[in-house]
Amino acid sequence: MKRVVIKVGSHVLTENGTIAKTRMLALVELIVELKAHRYEVILVSSGAVSAGYTQLPLDRSIVANKQALAAIGQPYLLKMYQEQFSIFNLLCSQVLLSADVFDSKKHRDHAKNAIDTLLKNNVVPIINENDTVSIEELVFGDNDRLSAHVTHYFDASLLVILSDIDAFYDKDPNKYKDAKPRSFVNTIHNDELNAAHTPNNTFATGGIVTKLQSADFLMNHGREMFLASGFDLSNVKSFLLDGEHKGGTLFKV
Numbered sequence: 001m002k003r004v005v006i007k008v009g010s011h012v013l014t015e016n017g018t019i020a021k022t023r024m025l026a027l028v029e030l031i032v033e034l035k036a037h038r039y040e041v042i043l044v045s046s047g048a049v050s051a052g053y054t055q056l057p058l059d060r061s062i063v064a065n066k067q068a069l070a071a072i073g074q075p076y077l078l079k080m081y082q083e084q085f086s087i088f089n090l091l092c093s094q095v096l097l098s099a100d101v102f103d104s105k106k107h108r109d110h111a112k113n114a115i116d117t118l119l120k121n122n123v124v125p126i127i128n129e130n131d132t133v134s135i136e137e138l139v140f141g142d143n144d145r146l147s148a149h150v151t152h153y154f155d156a157s158l159l160v161i162l163s164d165i166d167a168f169y170d171k172d173p174n175k176y177k178d179a180k181p182r183s184f185v186n187t188i189h190n191d192e193l194n195a196a197h198t199p200n201n202t203f204a205t206g207g208i209v210t211k212l213q214s215a216d217f218l219m220n221h222g223r224e225m226f227l228a229s230g231f232d233l234s235n236v237k238s239f240l241l242d243g244e245h246k247g248g249t250l251f252k253v
């Protein structure tokens with residue numbers, strides 16, 4: 001069994017202010033396929049704020065409103081996941097974590113026991129930040145760094161980040177037409193880790209910098225990260241199911 005964490009950003013899960021059900025179904029199908037290929041899959045899913053906004057359109061520029069929207073949207077999001085997983089007779093589950101869970105060995109051991117038990121029983125854990133008590137990733141990060149901690153501390157070998165961008169480019173592809181995707185990255189420079197943050201839309205809060213920080217953390221801990229498109233899953237499928245690296249960026253020492 002190979003344990004992987006898949007993180008899906010809010011941009012991928014949202015379409016015109018509502019949850020993009022077709023893309024969610026494609027993601028669920030990917031997880032089902034991976035499980036059939038003897039992968040253990042942990043999902044880290046953003047999208048609670050967007051799901052909440054479809055029910056109550058509060059001003060998202062206010063952090064307390066975002067927390068409230070996450071509280072409204074999280075059960076909605078999980079209900080949609082439950083519906084999609086039930087098509088394949090699979091159970092999913094909700095695990096809400098905050099970054100400080102990982103600061104305490106006792107707490108992260110408790111959390112890992114729960115995750116191990118869910119996986120052993122063929123249940124898909126769906127992790128999100130507990131935004132009503134901890135707003136670090138809600139305000140900044142969009143679960144990128146949380147998913148890196150989940151990967152390391154819950155002992156997965158690989159984090160797959162499914163993003164609105166299909167790879168890490170040698171420069172910002174939105175600004176430079178000649179930006180080229182990189183297939184492999186084995187070191188990340190300090191200036192890249194501290195660069196200005198570049199969230200790409202009103203729901204995304206991370207941008208590429210938090211992805212690089214996550215990759216750096218994982219490479220420093222002997223783990224890998226693969227960044228690929230969440231809109232078109234063909235590259236991530238080739239990579240994980242056929243062992244063919246056609247597109248996307250592998251961060252590996």
Ligand code: ADP
Pocket residue numbers: 008009010011012142162163164165167168169170171172173174198199200201204205206207208
């Ligand atoms: P998501 O919410 O899908 O996880 P974000 O929108 O937060 O992703 O971050 C990805 C965005 O970062 C890209 O869409 C792109 O606009 C921006 N970006 C800036 N520099 C780069 C780069 N060198 N390579 C790839 N994307 C970059």
